[in-house]
Amino acid sequence: MTGADVALKIGFAGSSLYHEYKVYTSIAGSMGTSTVLWYGKEDVYEVIVLEYLGNPIEDLIDKEKDEEKFDSGKAFLYASQMVCP
Secondary structure: OOOOOEEEEEEEOOOOHHHHHHHHHHOOOOOOOOOEEEEEEEOOEEEEEEEOOOOOHHHHEEEEOOEEEEOHHHHHHHHHHHOOO
């Protein structure tokens, strides 16, 4: 997987990342979930390296005047792609 895009989740040791890692591994192979490529501890941090699936849905939120305004129309357009029939 050389040169592939990945997503990193980093937290202090003792955070909930280990629990999140266990959840990701228990749902591995489910449609729309990232594959865990690596989990470990580095110094005082816990790290999860995940397959990068694309931008988060948060990127669909239009920010106007420091308030978040969610465009529900865009969300419904993507919903059918996120849910397995």
